[in-house]
Amino acid sequence: xxxxxxxxxxxxxxxxxxxxxxxxxxxxxxxxxxxxxxxxxxxxxxxxxxxxxxxxxxxxxxxxxxxxxxxxxxxxxxxxxxxxxxxxxxxxxxxxxxxxxxxxxxxxxxxxxxxxxxxxxxxxxxxxxxxxxxxxxxxxxxxxxxxxxxxxxxxxxxxxxxxxxxxxxxxxxxxxxxxxxxxxxxxxxxxxxxxxxxxxxxxxxxxxxxxxxxxxxxxxxxxxxxxxxxxxxxxxxxxxxxxxxxxxxxxxxxxxxxxxxxxxxxxxxxxxxxxxxxxxxxxxxxxxxxxxxxxxxxxxxxxxxxxxxxxxxxxxxxxxxxxxxxxxxxxxxxxxxxxxxxxxxxxxxxxxxxxxxxxxxxxxxxxxxxxxxxxxxxxxxxxxxxxxxxxxxxxxxxxxxxxxxxxxxxxxxxxxxxxxxxxxxxxxxxxxxxxxxxxxxxxxxxxxxxxxxxxxxxxxxxxxxxxxxxx
Numbered sequence: 001x002x003x004x005x006x007x008x009x010x011x012x013x014x015x016x017x018x019x020x021x022x023x024x025x026x027x028x029x030x031x032x033x034x035x036x037x038x039x040x041x042x043x044x045x046x047x048x049x050x051x052x053x054x055x056x057x058x059x060x061x062x063x064x065x066x067x068x069x070x071x072x073x074x075x076x077x078x079x080x081x082x083x084x085x086x087x088x089x090x091x092x093x094x095x096x097x098x099x100x101x102x103x104x105x106x107x108x109x110x111x112x113x114x115x116x117x118x119x120x121x122x123x124x125x126x127x128x129x130x131x132x133x134x135x136x137x138x139x140x141x142x143x144x145x146x147x148x149x150x151x152x153x154x155x156x157x158x159x160x161x162x163x164x165x166x167x168x169x170x171x172x173x174x175x176x177x178x179x180x181x182x183x184x185x186x187x188x189x190x191x192x193x194x195x196x197x198x199x200x201x202x203x204x205x206x207x208x209x210x211x212x213x214x215x216x217x218x219x220x221x222x223x224x225x226x227x228x229x230x231x232x233x234x235x236x237x238x239x240x241x242x243x244x245x246x247x248x249x250x251x252x253x254x255x256x257x258x259x260x261x262x263x264x265x266x267x268x269x270x271x272x273x274x275x276x277x278x279x280x281x282x283x284x285x286x287x288x289x290x291x292x293x294x295x296x297x298x299x300x301x302x303x304x305x306x307x308x309x310x311x312x313x314x315x316x317x318x319x320x321x322x323x324x325x326x327x328x329x330x331x332x333x334x335x336x337x338x339x340x341x342x343x344x345x346x347x348x349x350x351x352x353x354x355x356x357x358x359x360x361x362x363x364x365x366x367x368x369x370x371x372x373x374x375x376x377x378x379x380x381x382x383x384x385x386x387x388x389x390x391x392x393x394x395x396x397x398x399x400x401x402x403x404x405x406x407x408x409x410x411x412x413x414x415x416x417x418x419x420x421x422x423x424x425x426x427x428x429x430x431x432x433x434x435x436x437x438x439x440x441x442x443x444x445x446x447x448x449x450x451x452x453x454x455x456x457x458x459x460x461x462x463x464x465x466x467x468x469x470x471x
Contacts, residue, residue: 020041024041028040055068055099055100055102056070056097056098056101057102057168058101059104059139060132060139061133061139064131065130066130066141067127068127068128069099069125069127069128069154070097070103070125070126071098071099071124071125071126071154071156072095072097072120072121072124072126073098073103073156073173074095074173075116075120075121075122076094076095076096078091078093078113078116079091079092090109091109091110092107092108092113093107093113093117094106094107094108095108095116097128098154098170100154100155100156101168102168102169102170102171102239103156103170103171103172104138105140105141105172106128106130106140106141106143106146107135107141107143108146109142112143112146124148125149125150125152125154126146127146127148127149128141128145129143129145130143130144130145138170138240161175162176163176163206163209164176164178164204164208164210164211167211167239167246167248169240169241169246170239171238171239172238173236174234174236174248175234175235175236175237176206176211176248177231177232177233177234177261177263178204178206178231178232179206179229179231179263179265180226180229180230181204181205181210181265182202182203182228182361182362183202183226183228184200184223184358185200185223185224186198186199186223187200198216198218199214199215199217199220200214200220200223201213201223202226203361204248205265205267205363206263207264207265210340210361211246212242212247212359213234213247213248213249214240214248215250216249216252217251217252219252222256228364231260231263232256232258232259233259233261234248235254235255236253236254236255237249237250238251238254243359267338269281269282269285269313270282270283271313271314271315271316272313272315272317275318276352277344277345277346278343278344279344280341281341281342281344282339282340282342283313283318283338283339284336284337284338284365285311285312285313285336286311286312286335286336286337287311287331287333287334287336287337288309288310288311288317288333289310289428289432290307290308290310290331291309291428292307293306293307293328294307304323305328306321306322306327307321307322307327308321308322309331311337311339318352318353318354319347319353319354320342320356321356324357326356326362329364331364335364336365337362337363338361338362338365339354339356339360339361339362340361340363341360342354342355342360343357413460414460414461414462415461416459416460417457417458418458418459418460418465419456419457420433420440420442420457420465421453421454421455421456422439422453423435423452427449430443430444431443431446431456433454433456440456440464440465441463442458442464442467443465443466444470448470454471455469455470
């Protein structure tokens, strides 16, 4: 066995022995006699091994060369362009190829472009060798060599219409229909060339999941025109990754537009009783109480805002901090909401709380809030509290003038002296305490915090406890 054959046997790359021999001979000649056949074979083996990729998703712009096998997903139109100093126009065809790990745009030039237009069909499997680079919408491969591979099967869909669960890193030319779950405002930024860019985000959901959609420049302002629960179609999007999650991006070549279709989105939520510190989870439940919005100064001098609400499902309840623009959402007691990507943190008195920041999604599934709650300023209307404050009550409820439900079973009579201990489930005016069985409205100027256990002592007037002491 020759030295070349010995090195070739250890080579884990898809290249024939004849091609390997030719490459070794070329390397020996290139080195000008400074390397023998065995050394040259080892150098070639290293180069070949580096260019072989495990899948499309492993292709990076910094690679000198990439060799991979992928299926043709779509074939673009051939474009011509003028080359500097040459009479003949250049030609290029962009072909979308993919494997089970992702997709990438492959650029075929000149004679190869003509061959791709005339001979390629969607579904063909190609063995490609080319040079990766940064393209308009991500990594592209400038093809040096491509040949059919009829013996390899690649399980990827040919359609450019996707559901959320079908998205994978690197896909482009993506069309997706989804329900608008959440929108953000338009933000501006300065590019390296001095121009101003715009970006906004929309979260869409379908029956298979949800995805964050990033809209750039001309498309960005569309986010402010979309209404929650509208059905839209993303046209010609491309998939990127951010903080470990897939996002669908829409640039100037793409679009997002309202369509008349029915799309079902069912949130897959985690039971509140099962959440743990450090988790990022999806929750769903009913808003049990809502505090007024508060503003604060950040270390950098900017102003922030936060609003606390308490959400309850069939297993437990939890305080949720709504940060930034989320604090302006029109939700109040009685609203059924779905919260996506909220972070579980250590809260008041070692109680758990959820934090909903820029990456979170909040969708109102069914609204039962009062006008005051819908104004987003902390509601005096506690409609629905009695239904979620420790089980159903056998007693009847009456509406006080402030809209608070009070359980008649307690027999709160005007002039009665009362001491009541419970957890603060609403820190507004009035304060509402819950002892696990009943809720009581407390009129007080004392500063209390949602989730804090306090005792109120005072006299009942008009169905409310006017507290002289809160401790």
